[in-house]
Amino acid sequence: MKAARSLPQAGGRALPVTFAPLLIEWQRQFGRSGLPWQNTRDPYRVWLSEVMLQQTQVSTVLSYYPRFLDRFPTVGALAEGSIDEVMALWSGLGYYSRARNLHRCAQAVMSEHGGAFPDTADRLETLPGIGASTAAAIAAFCHGQRVSILDGNVRRVLSRLLAFDGDLAQTQPQRELWHLAQSLLPSAPSRDDMTAYTQGLMDLGATVCLRSKPQCSRCPVQSVCQAHASDQVQRFPVKTRRLQRRFESWWLLLVCRAASDGSQQFWLGRRPDRGIWAGLYAPPVFPDEAALHAALMTGAHQDLVPLEPVSHSLTHRELRLHPLLLRVTAEQGMAGLPEGQWVSATSLADWGLPAPVRQMLAALS
Ligand code: SF4
Numbered sequence: 001m002k003a004a005r006s007l008p009q010a011g012g013r014a015l016p017v018t019f020a021p022l023l024i025e026w027q028r029q030f031g032r033s034g035l036p037w038q039n040t041r042d043p044y045r046v047w048l049s050e051v052m053l054q055q056t057q058v059s060t061v062l063s064y065y066p067r068f069l070d071r072f073p074t075v076g077a078l079a080e081g082s083i084d085e086v087m088a089l090w091s092g093l094g095y096y097s098r099a100r101n102l103h104r105c106a107q108a109v110m111s112e113h114g115g116a117f118p119d120t121a122d123r124l125e126t127l128p129g130i131g132a133s134t135a136a137a138i139a140a141f142c143h144g145q146r147v148s149i150l151d152g153n154v155r156r157v158l159s160r161l162l163a164f165d166g167d168l169a170q171t172q173p174q175r176e177l178w179h180l181a182q183s184l185l186p187s188a189p190s191r192d193d194m195t196a197y198t199q200g201l202m203d204l205g206a207t208v209c210l211r212s213k214p215q216c217s218r219c220p221v222q223s224v225c226q227a228h229a230s231d232q233v234q235r236f237p238v239k240t241r242r243l244q245r246r247f248e249s250w251w252l253l254l255v256c257r258a259a260s261d262g263s264q265q266f267w268l269g270r271r272p273d274r275g276i277w278a279g280l281y282a283p284p285v286f287p288d289e290a291a292l293h294a295a296l297m298t299g300a301h302q303d304l305v306p307l308e309p310v311s312h313s314l315t316h317r318e319l320r321l322h323p324l325l326l327r328v329t330a331e332q333g334m335a336g337l338p339e340g341q342w343v344s345a346t347s348l349a350d351w352g353l354p355a356p357v358r359q360m361l362a363a364l365s
Helices: 019-030 043-053 058-071 075-080 083-090 097-112 132-143 152-161 171-184 191-208 289-295 345-350 355-364
Strands: 246-258 264-270 310-313 317-328 341-344
Touching: 019 191, 043 058, 043 097, 043 132, 058 083, 075 097, 083 097, 083 345, 132 191, 152 171, 152 191, 246 289, 246 355, 264 345, 264 355, 289 317, 310 355, 317 355, 341 345, 345 355
Parallel strands: 246 317
Antiparallel strands: 246 264, 264 341, 310 317
16 A cells, blocks of 8 residues: 555645545456446436436446336437336336436426536536536546535545544535545546546445445555544544434325226326325325225225235335225226326336335235
8 A cells, every 4th residue: 555645735634645546546446347327428328327326226226227228218318208207217216306307307408408418517517406416427427527526425435534523414514525525636637537536436435435334454545544544434424413204104095996808907196296205106195094084985994905004214204104905896986085097007117106005006916
């Protein structure tokens, strides 16, 4: 390992000047290189992968990414597609606002930028759903712009590297860390250097500087890491505000009937554009069992079959789902139930469904 050298002037903080060269060298030798969204400078493909990878693991994105590109190979095709189709392809990835913004962003690229993504991070950031870190990733990977990403993983790496003790739940320390990230960038990098550096930051956060078990013994920047030097790795990053999860129970009415060809159909409605499962299709949801019973047609209560409750974690909520199955005949009306339509069990893959709903319906099909 090279000896640590520091640059004293960066907001009064000593920055290791060897960080960038060490990271680039390591990424070229040991970093990830065969992922389907690498080795391209096509902003559409890079943007799509960046959005999918927010809060979703690489192993999951690996199956969604090619499917999405098969259906929407260009930003123009995505802009012209229907939001329902986008939601169906996104179904199971979670954080569905990403999919809605993806669609809106594609339309903005077509209508406001002539079908070409802007080529700087500042201008990319004006598009729907593109935050500062995603904009930086696109600009660095596709255009070699000297700008730093700073997603959750990179915040962790840099706060440990610099023993940065600002509270990352607060805006000012977040800004300070952003400036430090910019100061750590390689000086006068080539396009390829920026690709290796940006990918290196991602790889280090995802494979070495892990949240609970950092692999310091095989870390390429161990010699310049201040948290490691002071044996305080677990102290960083500092974040005081912890996520408060609310617990909520939902009652789901799974109405099911046999179609004339013998296949099953389910009664599904489109969820409102805001809130949990926004824009997805789901069975009627009720806040409690009494409300569900009140919505049922006379005489149907005794036919309800309670199914196994399911727990479902979201960022801010812990949902307990209570499904109740009601089998009806073709003649029975749906009066009283929220608006919806019959969806065939054989076409569920074409619909944007929340993951637990998809599992429940699959078990009944
Ligand atoms: Fe993270 Fe350890 Fe590497 Fe420091 S030495 S950057 S704490 S993995």
